Amino acid sequence: xxxxxxSGGGLVQAGDSLRLTCAASGRTISNSARAWFRRAxxxxxxxxxxxxDSGISTDYADSVKGRFTISRDLAKNTVxxxxxxxxxxxxxxxxxAAELRARDRADSANYYYWGQGTxxxxxx
Numbered sequence: 001x002x003x004x005x006x007s008g009g010g011l012v013q014a015g016d017s018l019r020l021t022c023a024a025s026g027r028t029i030s031n032s033a034r035a036w037f038r039r040a041x042x043x044x045x046x047x048x049x050x051x052x053d054s055g056i057s058t059d060y061a062d063s064v065k066g067r068f069t070i071s072r073d074l075a076k077n078t079v080x081x082x083x084x085x086x087x088x089x090x091x092x093x094x095x096x097a098a099e100l101r102a103r104d105r106a107d108s109a110n111y112y113y114w115g116q117g118t119x120x121x122x123x124x
Contacts, residue, residue, distance in 0.1 A: 002026040002113050004096045009118030012086055016122070020081040022096030022115060033100040034079040036070065037108050038092035038120075047106035048094070049081060059105060064090075086122045093117040 008020040022034065036048040049070040050059040058070055069082040079096065097111035104110055 002098070004098055004113055004115035006094060006096050006115045006118040009094060009120045011121045011123065014087055014122055014124050016086055017082070017084045018086065018120060020083065020094055020096075020118060020120075022079045022081075022098075024077045024098065032098045032113075033105070034070075034072065035097045035100070035105060035111060036079075036081045036094055037097060038090075038094045039117075040089075040092040043092075045095070045108050047108070050105045051079060061106075083120070086120075088122050088124045091120060091122050093119050 003025045005023050006020060008018060010018060012018055033053050035050040037045050038048050039045040047061050048064055049068055051070045051072050055072045055074065060068060067083065067085045070079065072079045095117045096115040097113065099112040100110055101112055102110040
C-alpha cells in the first residue's frame with residue numbers, strides 16, 4: 001500500500017513563503033508523476049502544479065506561475081512545492097497526488113494516490 005504524507009503547511013502573512021513536502025512510503029512509486037492540488041473553503045479542488053516522473057517536465061496553474069516551484073528528489077522519493085509571495089487567496093488545504101493514469105495532468109480524477117492534505121493559511 002502506498003502512502004503519501006504532506007508536511008510544511010502553516011499560518012503565514014501575505015508575502016511570506018512556505019515549502020510543502022510530499023513524502024511517499026510503502027510500495028515504491030519513485031517513477032511516478034506527482035502533482036499538487038488545493039481546495040479552498042467552499043470551492044472545488046483545483047490543480048496547482050505537476051512534475052513528471054523524471055522531474056524534467058513541470059506545469060503550473062496560471063494563478064501560481066512565477067510564485068510556486070515544484071521539484072522532486074528521486075533519491076528521497078519526495079516532491080516539494082516552494083510557495084513564495086503567498087496571498088490570502090492561496091489559503092487552502094494542499095494535497096499531494098501520485099500516479100497519473102490519463103493524459104490530463106490537471107484533472108484530479110486521473111491520479112491514483114492521494115495524501116491527507118496540509119493546511120495553508122495566509123493572513124492579510
